[in-house]
Amino acid sequence: MPYVSKKTEPGFHFEKRNIEKILNNLPDPIFVTDRYGNVLLSNSTTALTLDLSLDQLLKSNIKDLIRKGYYNKSYALEATEKKCKVSGLLKTKLNIEQISTSTPVLDENGNVIFVVTSGKAKQKTDKCAGNANQEVLDQRKREIEYLRSYVLETDKVVAESMSMRKLLFRAHSVAQTDSTVMLYGETGTGKEVLAKYIHRHSKRSDEAFIAVNCANLPEHLVESELFGYEKGAFTGASSEGKMGLFEAAHGGTLFLDEIAELPLALQSKLLRVLETCEVRRLGSHVDRTMDFRLIAATHKDLKKMMEAGLFRSDLYYRLEVIPICIPPLRERPEDILVLALRFLEGFNKKYEVEVEFDAAILESFQSYSWLGNVRELRNAVERKVINSLQEDSVGMLEFNLAENSCFSQYDCLSLLGSDGTLKEVTRRFEEIYINKVLRKCNGRIGDAAEKLGIYRTVLYRKLKRFQEEKDRSVN
Structure with a gap:
């Protein structure tokens, strides 16, 4: 009889489907194997890190996965042999490094029944390990929600190639944060598609996604479109005023495509918005507090433009928080x-x-x-x-x-x-x-x-x- 809390609602049983729900709501890789290395249970995150579907993983044996190069070693097999908890660094087929921990479950005779293995991203572990400040640790404790499905939303994103699988894995991880993302890629590589992908998998997914192509906005209208204006702010302005795109993106995501085309004069104003999180409409004396996530994109080399004086260095370094480069189709x-x-x-x-x-x-x-x-x-x-x-x-x-x-x-x-x-x-x-x-x-x-x-x-x-x-x- 399994140990179940007395607080558990009547009629609740830890059936397989309930266990699967629990596993799939955990943010990190976790799976269970028997003493022979057969995979019994797993969440989709584990399958993703190995470049397998969940069905494929559940039909696999650990020894075969190692032989085929899905990852370099297994601590589950070591835990079975040593009959004790073991952990260490491993690398998957996608070159994802993890700290893997395998814990054997023994029967009354000391024989291994099964092994529970969990993983933590190496970067996450490294960053937290040497920091004694509890407040900082708490801030970094928010786990990354990895992809739940192997198909990676095939109706939206194609990721058959290894480079795109790695890129989507990174994009999904980044989506869980509010950091500014800078997308680089040649014309037609799908920068806006990736920006929408990041938005859909973020905590802001229920809010607006506002896409602005800076190259298509007439220069004399860029400022009014971005910041909005009060009634009578200039000749031809609407008598009711107008909300700017910054305001429209409040609570959601603002995607500035072709940001290299933004006039220098407006680059400084954009920087102020990013630094202060405040927007002032044209003709207004009131600052409105904004909360949006910025994703920018360009097909140009912003660093070279910065060195040539065509792009502000302070804005460049403000945007270059998480750069992601989309490989060309060729x-x-x-x-x-x-x-x-x-x-x-x-x-x-x-x-x-x-x-x-x-x-x-x-x-x-x-x-x-x-x-x-x-x-x-x-x-x-x-x-x-x-x-x-x-x-x-x-x-x-x-x-x-x-x-x-x-x-x-x-x-x-x-x-x-x-x-x-x-x-x-x-x-x-x-x-x-x-x-x-x-x-x-x-x-x-x-x-x-x-x-x-x-x-x-x-x-x-x-x-x-x-x-x-x-x-x-x-x-």
């Missing part, structure tokens, strides 16, 4: 397929068509440099869908027709190339089947690799080889 080709297929699904619904991309198109997407990044990819997909409305898109459907014939007729060898060697025919079949599975998985490399029963890196190598062979045949 540096994360794993995300291209997923994005392309997602855009295709959206445009098919919008234009009420059923266009499909063959393997050649998807491979050409991956090999292209995409200087316009995600925005350029989206435009390219829409252009292909629209073109399909105006012409007979045989080329786009060619692969599907061949594939359907291959799997619906007995004479599939003619389609695969019966004149070739066994190796050549097998390779052709492999390419067709891999691309079929990829489409079924909506381009998600991880899901496709799992269905195919191969490692993700093996799948990448095969796709690369297919492309290289096609390039050689063209040349």
Whole structure:
């Protein structure tokens, strides 16, 4: 009979679903293994740090995870062997460093029944360990609420590549604070998407998200738009006055995109708002106290602009609290397929068509440099869908027709190339089947690799080889 407080409401039982709720409301990694290293219970935070889904983790054994490189060692296995509590530093597949503590639970004969393992972020531990001031410790005690879901809101954010997974993990951690975030990235990389992601996962998520593109505001209207104005403040002003965007963001998040375009004169006023948390409307003598979280973004190098005198150094250092750099699309080709297929699904619904991309198109997407990044990819997909409305898109459907014939007729060898060697025919079949599975998985490399029963890196190598062979045949 488990020990349960007498204060527990009647009818409450620690069933598995209740235990799962408790685990998933803990902010740090925690999981339970048996004496053989099989994972019995876990929260989604643990799975995220290992780059696994929760279902995958719950089917895993610790020894296999170490062998496959999901993390460098296990203190759970050591605790089982030593039959005592052990802890130490470990590093996960995502290069996340944690202080891991494993505590064995023994039966009456001293045998290990199961092991409870919990983790703490190394940075958090390091910062708190040497600080004796209890007030500071209390301030830093607020735990980071890590991602609860492995899919990372797939309807909003694509993170198939390792670089984007790490970036989202960092962004989600940062979201729990009120610190100013400075987003860097080329045009079209999705800076506003990431800013919204941070807002959605912050304690301000129920409040407003106000996005302002500093480059689109006419210079003579920037100040009135940001700060607002009282009635009669200037010629043409509304007779009722107007609330500024700073005020509109009160309680929520203010996103200043293209902040490098903010005029120098207004940079000093923005700095004052950030330092004092006060806003004064044009034509007013009253300061209004504001409470908003600032996220800024630019595609330019603010440090170089500061050194050239084009951006205020004091504002630069005020903004550069938590810099996050979004990698360009060409540096994360794993995300291209997923994005392309997602855009295709959206445009098919919008234009009420059923266009499909063959393997050649998807491979050409991956090999292209995409200087316009995600925005350029989206435009390219829409252009292909629209073109399909105006012409007979045989080329786009060619692969599907061949594939359907291959799997619906007995004479599939003619389609695969019966004149070739066994190796050549097998390779052709492999390419067709891999691309079929990829489409079924909506381009998600991880899901496709799992269905195919191969490692993700093996799948990448095969796709690369297919492309290289096609390039050689063209040349």
